[in-house]
Amino acid sequence: MTVVSDVVVPARAPFSATLQAGQVMRIIDLESQQAVDALFYNAYDTTERYSAQDTLAAEAAAGRKFHLGLGSVLLSNELRPMLTIVADTCGFHDTSAGACSCESNTVRFGHETRFMHSCRENFLAELGKYGMGKRDLVSNVNFFMNVPIRPNGELTVDDGVSKPGGYVDLRAEMDVLVLISNCPQVNNPCNGFNPTPIRIIISE
Numbered sequence: 001m002t003v004v005s006d007v008v009v010p011a012r013a014p015f016s017a018t019l020q021a022g023q024v025m026r027i028i029d030l031e032s033q034q035a036v037d038a039l040f041y042n043a044y045d046t047t048e049r050y051s052a053q054d055t056l057a058a059e060a061a062a063g064r065k066f067h068l069g070l071g072s073v074l075l076s077n078e079l080r081p082m083l084t085i086v087a088d089t090c091g092f093h094d095t096s097a098g099a100c101s102c103e104s105n106t107v108r109f110g111h112e113t114r115f116m117h118s119c120r121e122n123f124l125a126e127l128g129k130y131g132m133g134k135r136d137l138v139s140n141v142n143f144f145m146n147v148p149i150r151p152n153g154e155l156t157v158d159d160g161v162s163k164p165g166g167y168v169d170l171r172a173e174m175d176v177l178v179l180i181s182n183c184p185q186v187n188n189p190c191n192g193f194n195p196t197p198i199r200i201i202i203s204e
């Protein structure tokens with residue numbers, strides 16, 4: 001494989017790139033326990049975008065768990081494969097818990113957290129570069145985020161299980177616009193209470 005892009009995304013920062021079909025994006029959790037929130041759109045028609053609901057329905061039909069891992073196929077709202085997880089050292093990537101926002105911070109952690117930086121703000125800033133906005137914020141993937149589902153259906157954010165240098169590889173099955181928020185959350189354990197940089201390598 002030939003590296004076409006190799007970027008370190010600072011703690012709390014957004015990132016975006018367009019993947020061509022067949023290219024592989026590696027997301028590296030450099031220091032461990034860093035949640036990486038991601039949105040995916042068809043690069044030529046952004047009304048086609050990642051669908052957590054359809055992806056999880058297909059995972060369940062295949063007898064898989066309620067989270068993403070090696071072999072998972074990320075489906076669009078038109079039920080077409082967008083990306084496939086082709087390598088994974090973590091084994092647990094959430095796509096149920098959504099992205100943090102000042103609104104959810106207020107509800108979960110108290111009104112004084114309202115003005116803390118959030119993934120939703122990262123996404124809105126990055127979406128603006130592509131002529132998109134609030135209405136284009138849809139369900140996302142949280143790479144490296146540990147969200148076990150209890151037998152009673154409850155969902156909690158637990159300590160991350162990814163190790164320093166852990167990575168996940170995604171192969172693009174179509175030309176895909178990728179938006180990433182290197183999560184700035186410090187009020188729950190999704191980032192080990194200490195947001196850290198990630199590295200993103202795109203190869204072909």
Ligand SMILES: [Zn+2]
Nearest residue numbers: 100119183185
């Ligand atoms: Zn976040």
